[in-house]
Amino acid sequence: MARSTIQDVARLAGVSEATVSRALRGLSNVAPATRERVEAAAAELRFTLSKSASSLASGKTHRILLLVSGGLNNWFNSSVLQGAIEILSPEGYDIVPSFVTNRAELSRLIETLPSNRDVDAIIVTSFTLDAAFRAALASLDMPLVGINNPDIDGLNASVRIDDLEGMRQAVQLLHSLGHERLAYIGNLIPPDLDYSTDLRGEGFHKTALELGYDEGNLYISPPEEANQFRPTPEIARRNVAALLAAPQRPTGVCVQTDEMAAHILNELRRQHVRVPEQMSLIGFDDNQLAQIQDMTTIHQDPVMLGREASRLVLDLLRGKPLDEPHIIVPTTPVLRGTTGVPTDRN
Structure with a gap:
């Protein structure tokens, strides 16, 4: 059976091809009765207007660039992508995922943006937009929405957790349980990009000092x-070796992410350190590893962040004023089996 064309729909509906195009693109200059007739004819013929044709007519690509740091297959990035698809796909938008792992890759991406404008908006996650990136986007009439960025400079809108507050919750929990010596272990983050997770170490140190810990009772990897x-x-393994070799061994440990915390927990158990009796451990993120390991952590929901960022994108593309362009989502401590009162300090 031959594929139906826009001419077939026009003949069946008794209108011009231009009217079919306007009706199926949802433009307002089509009478409701005519639109219904065109949509019924298109449904009968199983005809859909191609996105390329619609893009040429409207000047819009119906594509959104999702720019993440690190692999697309890691827990945070894949969860953000899931949330974005849930909101944008029903609205007719395709998501173009891309990732960078260092500043050189980001610079190459920036160079292509002005000459290869094949998206309507950009969602960027986790890292700071430097001056070069902001300058490259300034000449483009393109919404830029952030997720968990360390700052909001250059962003039209954003949604993020408060990393400082999240780590404050972790330190306060260990303090309330009676831990007198604390440690913080960070993740491997490429040194030439500024990430929101870097704020967690800052939050650990600041909160510990505010609660009365001195530097002698704090270990920061x-x-x-x-x-x-x-x-x-x-x-x-290297971090656990340093913890166990410390003259004053910490009894409470905060880790920058659940991914690293899961490996720390495995190594502590391999060294026959009883958790939480001898050492309590708190991760950050509440991903699947934390749930499987029964690990206390700080909860965030990247699927929800992806949804909220996508709603902001749609509002900006539609010219809708934003009541709250920059949204902060609270984190929540999740108590599981890796924290407790330090009953065995030896």
Whole structure:
């Protein structure tokens, strides 16, 4: 059976091809009765207006660029993508996912934006937009929405958690349980991009000092450039070795992400450290690893963040004023089996 064309729909509906195009693109200059007749004819013939044709007519691509840091298959990025698809796909938008892992890759992407404008808006996650990125987008009439960015400079709208507050919740929990010596272990983050997760270490140190801990009772894992080339389990082993070798061993440990915390927990158990009796452990994110490991953590919901960012994108594309362009979503401590009163301090 031959594929139906716009001419077939026009003949069946008794209108011009231009009217079919306007009706199926949802333009307002079509009478309701005519639109219904065109839609019924299109449904009968199983005809859909191609996105390329619609884009040429409207000047819109119906594509949204989702720019993430790190692999598309990691928990946070894939969850954001899921949330974005749930909102944007029913509205007729395709999502173009892309990722960068360092500043050089980001610079190459920036160079292509002005000459290759094949998206209507950009959602960018987790890292700071530097001056070059903001300048490249300034000449483009294109909404830019952020998710969990360290700052909002250059963003038309954003949705994010408060990383400082989330880590404050973790430190306060350990303090309330009676832990006198605390530690913080960060993740491997490429050194040439500024990430929102970097704020968690700052939140740990600031809160601990406010609660009366002195520097002698705090251990913060030093960043090592060589960690760029080490697998996460090895980084975890090195950090646990440093914890256990400390003159004053910490009894409460905050970790930047659940991914790293899961490896820390495995290594502590391998070294026969009883968790939480000898050492309590708190992750951050509440991903599947935390749930499987019964690990106390700080909860965030990246699927919901993806949904909210996509709703902001749609409002901006439709010219709708935003009541609250920059949204902060609270984090929540999730108590599980890796925290408790330090009953065995030896």
